[in-house]
Amino acid sequence: MLPVNIDLTNCDREPIHIPGKIQSHGFLIVINQDDIIVYHSDNIADFIPDITPNLLGKHINTIEPIIGKNEPPNFIHQLTIFGKTNGFDQTNPFNTDIRGKAFHLIISATADFFLLEFEPAYSDSTTDVQKIIGRSISEMLADKNLQNLLNNSAKLVKNVIGYDRVMIYRFAEDGHGEVIAEAKNADLPSWLGLHYPASDIPKQARELYKVNLTRLIANVHTTPAAILTVADNEVPLDMTNSHLRAVSPIHIQYLKNMGVESSFSISLIYKGELWGLIACHNYSPRFIDYRSRESAKLIGQILSSALEFRQDEENQLTQELFKSAVDQLSRLMLKDNSIDDALTAHSVNLLNAVDATGAVLIFDNNVTKLGVTPNDQQITSLVAWIKRNVTDNFYYTNQLPLEYPEAALYRNVASGVMVTTLSREMGEYVIWFKPEQLETITWAGNPEKPVEINTEGASHISPRHSFEAWSQTVSGISKKWTNEEIKSVVRLRSEITYAINQKAGAIRLLNEKLKQAYEELDTFSFTISHDLKNPISTIKSFSQILLRDKDMKPQSIKIIERINKGADKMNNMINEVLDYSRIGRSELVLTAIDPAPMIHDIVRDLLLIYNIDESCITIGPTPKIQGDAVMLSQVFSNIISNAVKYSMMADRQNISITGTEGDSEVIYTITDNGLGIDIKQLPRIFELFHRTDNVGDIEGSGVGLAIVKRIVEKHRGKIWVDSEPGKGSTFYIAFNK
Incomplete structure (x- = not known):
């Protein structure tokens, strides 16, 4: 049982990269740069009964004849040297023989040490993995439809590793996940469409999934093996790169609550970030050897590349559409007498620059509405709120009612807004709107009840113990503004500003403000020239004189050199600001x-x-x-x-x-x-x-x-x-x- 104060948020603070234990289906030896054993797991005797119980401080060569009977002398050292130079993916797994049984030796680096992990070179699966992959990857990629691609991938992984359930699990921005594809045994209920809170796979676990692209939990019922080191070594072993790394007790309890006895995951990466997982569950213990795991990882990498390619292709198409619209609006603004008409009165207008259902242009004392927008009074109040609260020239949100409660009255029209400021002084803005996108999320149990009290009064983690569907309707949120939309609006604002400057003339208030700014800039430039440059020259001169003192201590010399460098930097900045001010007055x-x-x-x-x-x-x-x-x-x-x-x-x-x-x-x-x-x-x-x-x-x-x-x-x-x-x-x- 877990203490009363434990709930799923504790997962975010759990140091899962230094568990001090390994899973017991293999054993671990850690050597330093001199090939001396500095850590090892306490279960080596389970695999080599006649080995010395304590190997700490011994040279790895003393046990090489046992862990590599048929290998040449000093083979561990040669493997580490080769791996450091060429990458350990070139050596892993190294096939060896221990007491007549085939083992995989997997080597990885951590700090100044090398992890030597030994696993049995067999699998509970009898499938010919290489043959299946070679035949099936082309089938997996054949369908251009993204959902079919995901479905095909889930089926392929299930065929490769033989787990009872294989899911493709996608992470949302807030860390929670959804099952978006599934391949399962016929007798199992479907989990397709179920959502799981972010605490199920906490932040630091998601970071590790970016480093370890596969993760096996062979049997949740086994006792992990402790890692031994010398008594005066208080530094825990960083096992970020370990394949045998023990599993968090919280996660083990979580799997047990689900009835899962073995799990396996494959990371899906999009542009360097964790997009999702291929999450595999088995309802009995199941060990997958290293080569089979690597083959499954290949499927994940191919799927990641396919996802990235198709997403980039879609983004590029969207970007081209927005770019075409902004180019057309730019030409119209320079051609038409009225910028207002150019942006709103043609078949291509402000709505084409982004994926919005409504837009408002507030410009030159006019308010022009396009598409579906809030009413005039609501727009006036919204603009007043923007003036008070938005300080940057650019602002967007997909949950306006949360930030501006009055917007809840028209969330069906404007749960999402994007604002670009043309002139804050003159109250000129372009505002785009996206409607509320009502969404019913079906959670695998109530995500707000992570801890339950049993009949004895003790608490224990029960993340959705029954896993019965629990629905929640999310309101007041629109579709997110995409990077392509943001880039489009940033460029459109630049084009509008350019067109305004071209057409403005002497009648706009901006010219008066510019004249005033130039006068202030002249004064500022004069002040810099006479009041700042002279003191800086003095500082530099005196610091150079001090540097001539041969009796000065080295530390003092360093300090004066930093003063000298700082004076040069300040002098350069002053010159740059003076350059900036001169440009406006130069012919x-x-x-x-x-x-x-x-x-x-x-x-x-x-x-x-x-x-x-x-x-x-x-x-x-x-x-x-x-x-x-x-x-x-x-x-x-x-x-x-x-x-x-x-x-x-x-x-x-x-x-x-x-x-x-x-x-x-x-x-x-x-x-x-x-x-x-x-x-x-x-x-x-x-x-x-x-x-x-x-x-x-x-x-x-x-x-x-x-x-x-x-x-x-x-x-x-x-x-x-x-x-x-x-x-x-x-x-x-x-x-x-």
């Missing part, structure tokens, strides 16, 4: 420019500065543009150097610079495969002093992109970016012809 000297020499010079300098191979940077066509050569050199230098800096950590840097010429504009694209930018950061990427959260120690002030945007807009051009974390960024710069 353009427009000439026909061939950017090719400029770009090649910039690239040559960067190759020397960052010591990278020139094959990493590809320069395509470079059509001529109209502009100020000095300013445009600053634009290309900033964007290309950013591409180099932020892709330095990539396995193989890949930077592309190319221009395309259209009827009315020339567009340059600079693409890299670096850190990328989170979609939530995209709306602010060109703001002064804004730096994204993932840049770490990469040098920068947050001014460069603001300068670039100001220069491009001074040329009456446009700049925007498309990016994804870990996938790199593409900057687009459009110049009028």
Whole structure:
């Protein structure tokens, strides 16, 4: 029994990567870099009865004749050396012989140690796994329908491992899961469509599933074997990479409550994150050997790739539709006299930029509604709430009633909203709406009752003990806004702002504010020049004088060098801000420019500065543009150097610079495969002093992109970016012809 204060939320805090035990169907030996045994499981004698009970401190060579009777001397050392260099997936499993019985030796690394895990080289399954996989994978992938693909995959895994029930279990954003495909014995009830709370597979378990793509629990009724180490070693063994790692007692109880005696899972990964699991249950103990598990893992990897391909294909199609709509709206805004009409009065309008059922444009003292929207009074109240509570230029939610309770009155129309601010001072916005999507979720038992009290008054975990269906209706929530919709709106806002600036003229309030801002900026620039640069020069001069003192301690020298470096950094920031302020007042000297020499010079300098191979940077066509050569050199230098800096950590840097010429504009694209930018950061990427959260120690002030945007807009051009974390960024710069 578990203590009274235990419930399923305890799973989130359980240190499952250091259980101190292993499952008893195999045994474990851990060696250090010198091949000395530093840990081992206490059940080795169950497999090798005549072995010395305590192996701690012994060299692995002393027992090699026992654990590898037919192997050459020093074979464990050779395997670890080879695995360190080439990856242990090249050695696993190593077939060996222990007292006449075939075993698989599986090696993995943890900290400074090597885990040597020994498992019997047999399986409870008599299926020829290789033959089944070779014949069935093509059948699994044959159907382009996603649901059929999942169904086929569940059937294939069941044929491979012979478990009673095989489910494909998909995780939602909040961590809870749903059974979306199933293959089972005919006598078992279906669990298709059932939902399970996030606490069933807690957060740290989901993280381990990204590392260990398969996980076997052979028999829930066996007693795990303890891991031994020397008495003064208080460091628990990290078993993140272990195949024999013992199972959480909470999860064992959970499986017992379900009547499950053996389980096996295969991770499904989408873009590096855990999409779901192929979860397999058997109602009697069942052991699967390592090779069969690896074959099942292959099915999971193929299914993961198929899921990613089909999802990307769908995303690309959606993105093209939205891009086409935004391009059309951009052309209409520049062509029509009225921006309002351009966005709302044609067959392609604001509704085509996203997947919404309604939209409102509040612009130039007019309110224009499209599709299904809240009424006028509700829109007025919603806009007042947005003014009070939304500080960024971009906001979206799929559960507006939760954040703005008054919206509950019209949740059937607007449970989801996306807002982009055109002018907060003038109260100008575009708002899109998505309706409530009523959903009845059927849970496998009441998820709110994780602990029950038995007749003796003791509590025990009983996660949905009876597993009877328990329904819950979810309201006030719409379909989520997708990344493609967010990117579309970010770009549309840029196009609207560009069109407004083109058409605004002297009558808009914005011009007056800009004049005032320029005057303030002049004052600010003067203050920086005279009140900040001189003290910084003084700091730098005195620090350099102090460095001449030969009696100064090394620690003091380090501190002064840091002061020196900080003064240089501050001086550079001041110069960049001064550059930013000068751009607005500088006169353009427009000439026909061939950017090719400029770009090649910039690239040559960067190759020397960052010591990278020139094959990493590809320069395509470079059509001529109209502009100020000095300013445009600053634009290309900033964007290309950013591409180099932020892709330095990539396995193989890949930077592309190319221009395309259209009827009315020339567009340059600079693409890299670096850190990328989170979609939530995209709306602010060109703001002064804004730096994204993932840049770490990469040098920068947050001014460069603001300068670039100001220069491009001074040329009456446009700049925007498309990016994804870990996938790199593409900057687009459009110049009028």
